[in-house]
Amino acid sequence: MSIQRVQSKQAKTDALLADADLQAFVPDTRSFSEQTVRNMLDRYGMIYVKPVKGTFGKGVIRVEKSAGGAKPYFFQSGERKYRFDSFDRMYGKLLAVKRNRAYLAQQGIHLLKYNNRRFDLRVMVQKNPANKWETTGMIGRLSHPRKIVTNYHSGGTPLPVEKLLAPTLASEQINELQANLREHGVKVAATLERKFPRLKEIGVDIALDEQLKPWILEVNTLPDVFLFRKLPNQSTFRRMFAYAVAYGRYSTRNRKRKA
Ligand SMILES: Nc1ncnc2c1ncn2[C@@H]1O[C@H](COP(=O)(O)OP(=O)(O)O)[C@@H](O)[C@H]1O
Ligand SMILES: [Mg+2]
Structure with missing residues (x-):
């Protein structure tokens, strides 16, 4: 066997x-969706979204929501960093970066x-x-x-x-x-x-x-x-x-x- x-x-x-x-x-781990990302960001402030079947750290994205500022939404994939003034704009770009791969969202650990x-x-x-x-x-x-x-x-x-x-x-x-x-x-x-x-x-x-x-x-x-x-x-x-x-x-x- x-x-x-x-x-x-x-x-x-x-x-x-x-x-x-x-x-x-x-860590709290759920399948990726708009509601999940929104709720988890509100709850944890920082989350990791990653491919369900990933390896080597490929496709892993760190997403953050800060309390204030003109651009409170942030994510990083590889060395690329993105900042946004609204959840919707951030989520739109997140979808483009993850493409159509199956993802999960996980409570971020500092x-x-x-x-x-x-x-x-x-x-x-x-x-x-x-x-x-x-x-x-x-x-x-x-x-x-x-x-x-x-x-x-x-x-x-x-x-x-x-x-x-x-x-x-x-x-x-x-x-x-x-x-x-x-x-x-x-x-x-x-x-x-x-x-x-x-x-x-x-x-x-x-x-x-x-x-x-x-x-x-x-x-x-x-x-x-x-x-x-x-x-x-x-x-x-x-x-x-x-x-x-x-x-x-x-x-x-x-x-x-x-x-
Ligand atoms: N929830 C998290 N909080 C903080 N860092 C994380 C989290 N999830 C992943 N990471 C970071 O990303 C790396 C890769 O994530 P992991 O889930 O191990 O996927 P892979 O299968 O690509 O190794 C981890 O080793 C860690 O450094
Ligand atoms: Mg790993």
């Missing part, structure tokens, strides 16, 4: 919401910053050779200074979590947070597995807000293992890769992607 992959962010979010403990960590650049975390969770979920690695992703996404394929820089949190937390606190995130990762995997029983690996995108609350932005079912080669210590990558070989994503002879 092949490893299960799930593309739809909406389907994965719905699966997480089935667990009462996880609900509090999932990510923690490092050197004035936003970062989030990727938490890798895999079935270990004993067939139990195990968090096998964690890496930070620092956004390109002019972008609204942290993805490596959109100019983000992978860095050790300890480095990104050092200005904010003492090292014991960093360890504690990482231990919590590892547990969290296992919980996310076990919850998704109930709906998608042939999952073997997931990569959870976790945002830390300014209160250090972890939010689950999305779960990837075809997570990039090679990102973890960017960590100074290669042992994380080596174990991760060995687990992936054990459940059949790679063969040891040919390191090319099977899926």
Whole structure:
């Protein structure tokens, strides 16, 4: 049986919401519509709209509504920024930029910053050779200074979590947070597995807000293992890769992607 992959962010979010403990960590996520965008902007002030089946940060748009000013509506896609005096004008342009792709709208999280650049975390969770979920690695992703996404394929820089949190937390606190995130990762995997029983690996995108609350932005079912080669210590990558070989994503002879 092949490893299960799930593309739809909406389907994965719905699966997480089935667990009462996880609900509090999932940002409000709804399908894209004029009413949804209007209501969510009023409620949250900042939202992300993104393709239901996107990857690499492509097509992700950050939309903001500020309290006053001549042009209170703003959105950014890639490095392009747009400002508007009315919701209707903003929404018209948003439709043009997203084209006819299926999108969702999500409560925006104000990510923690490092050197004035936003970062989030990727938490890798895999079935270990004993067939139990195990968090096998964690890496930070620092956004390109002019972008609204942290993805490596959109100019983000992978860095050790300890480095990104050092200005904010003492090292014991960093360890504690990482231990919590590892547990969290296992919980996310076990919850998704109930709906998608042939999952073997997931990569959870976790945002830390300014209160250090972890939010689950999305779960990837075809997570990039090679990102973890960017960590100074290669042992994380080596174990991760060995687990992936054990459940059949790679063969040891040919390191090319099977899926
Ligand atoms: N709700 C959100 N609040 C804040 N930042 C977000 C939010 N959703 C996405 N982002 C940013 O955009 C990036 C890409 O979004 P994501 O949902 O992971 O899509 P993709 O599948 O393209 O990686 C995230 O890693 C994060 O940096
Ligand atoms: Mg992502």
